[in-house]
Amino acid sequence: MSNRAYNFNAGPAALPLEVLERAQAEFVDFHGTGMSIMEMSHRGAVYEAVHNEAASRLLNLFGNPSGYQVLFLQGGASTQFAMLPMNLLTEGKTAGYVKSGSWATKALKEAKLIGETFVAASSEEDKYMSLPDVSNLRLPENAAYLHLTSNETIEGTQFREFPDTGSVPLIADMSSDILCRPFDLTQFGMVYAGAQKNLGPSGVTVVIAREELLRESPKHLPTMFRYDTHAENNSLYNTPPSFSIYMVNEVLKWIEEQGALEGIEKKNQDKANLLYQAIDASGGFYRGCVHPESRSTMNVTFRLASEELEKLFVKESEKEGFVGLKGHRSVGGLRASIYNAVPKSSIQALVDFMGQFQKNHG
Missing domain, CATH: 3.90.1150.10 (Aspartate Aminotransferase, domain 1)
Structure with missing residues (x-):
């Protein structure tokens, strides 16, 4: 198409033209069903096959590590800022945060509302124009997790390597650079990302986590804010953002085609x-x-x-x-x-x- 804009938006962002054209061809009649995928039941076999394929395809790009599960949630990474400590920052624990910029600071702000936190490393003194050194972090024994933001969309910084946190789960907001390069998923307890930058359109948030971190959420949490609710129901406890998940699957296919x-x-x-x-x-x-x-x-x-x-x-x-x-x-x-x-x-x-x-x- 000759009239496509030069799209440098930070999010929602550019989608592959090939993906948009495939979606256009299937928009009204998905695989001969006489319906758009947006019109069909999320309990039906046709949609569920797409749903499961997207999760499987995503893990496959990371080499299919054992013990990990994909969740398709809503509310963006900003909801994960709260949902994460609600589920994992239990009484007697503290959560470490790497302050590398605007989004890392917002994640920390939400966690402070839930429980005890500490700043493991920070580049605030440099106005976040560089990244803090995370090569030799000392984490307390009662650390629930260490959180970092892999790429700061606003300032324009990106971690090249990630710290070894030992038995403490390493958790990353990868909203703006997930799938931009290979990395060892097994180094992380959890990664999460709003889809609207590298994964697909807005409306779905991807969480990839070790199954043990999703297994038992605190009993006092509302049902929709419990990771175990979504893990036990294959992210189908309530109506998922079906079209966005379909688009994620198409973007993942495109990534495979790029090598x-x-x-x-x-x-x-x-x-x-x-x-x-x-x-x-x-x-x-x-x-x-x-x-x-x-x-x-x-x-x-x-x-x-x-x-x-x-x-x-x-x-x-x-x-x-x-x-x-x-x-x-x-x-x-x-x-x-x-x-x-x-x-x-x-x-x-x-x-x-x-x-x-x-x-x-x-």
């Missing part, structure tokens, strides 16, 4: 290198916000000499078909979110625009 996580990682690294090189080679006209060793391959943040020039950049970029380049309202600046589905051609178009903008206003 699985190894293939996706190479594509993402090539895209990020192209954009960061343009920033670094601009002679200071464009300035990357984040220390180079902490830069994200998913969210590239950068600044110009003044806010007025940044506003002009956004205005002129929108005229050329670019969408979503304005930085988050809490930090300002500029941001290009280059998730899995953003094609390299869009990055090249942005780099070309940046070069022309510098010629005109440098």
